[in-house]
Amino acid sequence: MNAIGYLRLSVRDQSRYSLEYQEQAIRDYCHRNNIELTALFIDNGYSSYNFDRPNYKAVEVFIKKHKGKNQYVIIMDHDRFSRNLSEALAKIGELEIRYGIKVLATHEPVDLDPSDPNVFMQRAFRYLLANEELLRIRKRTRQGMRHAQESGRFVNRAPFGYVNAKDESNKSILLIDEKKAEIIQKIYRDYLAGSPVHLIYKDVARLGFTVKGNSAITKVLSNCLYAGQVRVIGDRTHPERYVKGLHTPIISEGDFWLAQERLGNKRPSKAQASEKFPLRGILKCSCGRGFTAGYSKGKRHYYLYYRCIKHTNINLPGIELHERFKQLLKALSLSTDQMEYLAVTVKTMLKTALQDRETQLTGKTKQLEITNRKIEELEERFFNKEIELDTYKRWYSKYSIEKGHLMDELSKLSADNKSAWDRLHGVLPKLTSLADIYERASVKFKHQLIRAVFKHPITYSDGTFRTPSISELFMLQYPKIKEKGLLFLEQPREIPFCSP
Secondary structure (H helix, E strand, O other): EEEEEEEEEEOOOOOOOHHHHHHHHHHHHHHHHHOOOEEEEEOOOOOOOOOOOOHHHHHHHHHHHHOOOOOEEOOOOHHHHHHOHHHHHHHHHHHHHOOOOEEEEEOOOOOOOOOHHHHHHHHHHHHHHHHHHHHHHHHHHHHHHHHHHHHOOOOOOOOOOEEEOOOOOOOEEEOOOOOHHHHHHHHHHHHHHHOOHHHHHHHHHHHOOOOOOOHHHHHHHHHHHHHOOOEEEEOOOOOEEEEEEOOOOOHHHHHHHHHHHHHHHHHOOOOOOOOOOOOOOOOOOOOOOOOEEEEEOOOOOOOEEEEEOOOOOEEEEEEHHHHHHHHHHHHHOOOOHHHHHHHHHHHHHHHHHOOOOOHHHHHHHHHHHHHHHHHHHHHHHOOOOOOOOHHHHHHHHEEEEHHHHHHHHHHOOOOHHHHHHHHHHHHHHHHOOOHHHHOOHHHHHHHHHHHHEEEOOOOEEEEEEEEOOHHHHHHHHHHHHHOOEEEOOOOOOOOOOOOO
């Protein structure tokens, strides 16, 4: 008589039997019963809930290959075979019917009759206990993970930007990978500046961003760990929530919630920009659809065109459109006199604004305290079963985004006075050469520049660009630009100030 031995030990196994102990028990059983052990298969680190284990699959392949040559599959105990009552009994029945093979534990006699009702009941009871123990193991694991999360500890594999480590008490903790953390900061910075996700991915991939997939950037932007938060998984009695983590944040909590707001409200554009088509993804048709771009074959050459996929009769020559847009940017650029006047005016306004900073800081701090209390009261109402889970999630998201805005405002208000002026003083001279900056910039920074100047989508018809509004900084240029037929504001507003 021949038999196949099978051993199993999972990663979170609570069994007191090691693989060595199991093997010795199987060999001793075969020796006592004059059975030849023809093969031994071991699954180390695989779940007992199903049979999707590489070496158990190898057992079935071995049985098929040597059909009729083996009569038993020997296991030390039934919980080594499976902890799923229904699947275990079905698999035992399948092996008996298809291959004439008995599954025997080392405490069972060789002449055991699987069709005996008492044998069936004994096995069913053993698998029931094993199944119950598996559920207990899972429950303890979930409780342990939840306890770790509530204490601010992240226990899984570190995301890009962090590395797994141990603290003084030998518990898991995340440490910052400085080089990768700079890439994470760049992703958030570029996204909040208005860069499309696909361009951010191309940019950071060259810098060493190794996460693959179409949603790689979105996953980074949605990961609260980067803001120093740990997501506590919700269940039937506890809502999902965020707690302050024990690790050091890479980006601010305010930036994280601002990114969540954008992710929730903004649909990704299908039209992707490229160096050859810089206005693709920016330019809109009058119907609201974004223009696509490509080349059309003429008699002698290929010609660049922008077109609407709905109104196929609208084809805008790319060379003409690009040249016209450069003329618009050149016209928007401030003259030296305007820039000097603006510098004096803005510096005066900045000083006045900075004088009110303390008052604003106090007000925003109180608003943040109120928002934090709202979040605490919301959690208390949920725990007291005064509101449903869907209501809790909706208001938690709203309050968290509100909190993110307040933290972002507090961060800006807390900035150093001198550094604020230095930054502004460094930017102002660049406003005299928008067209030159646009010409030299990559397509990603072209888009950032356009979004900084134009607050809404841009359309184009009969040689004129149209948009509802532009940045207040360039409104003093608008009358001349309109007169040249370069730009028309469809909802024009009163010019707030003019040049001297």
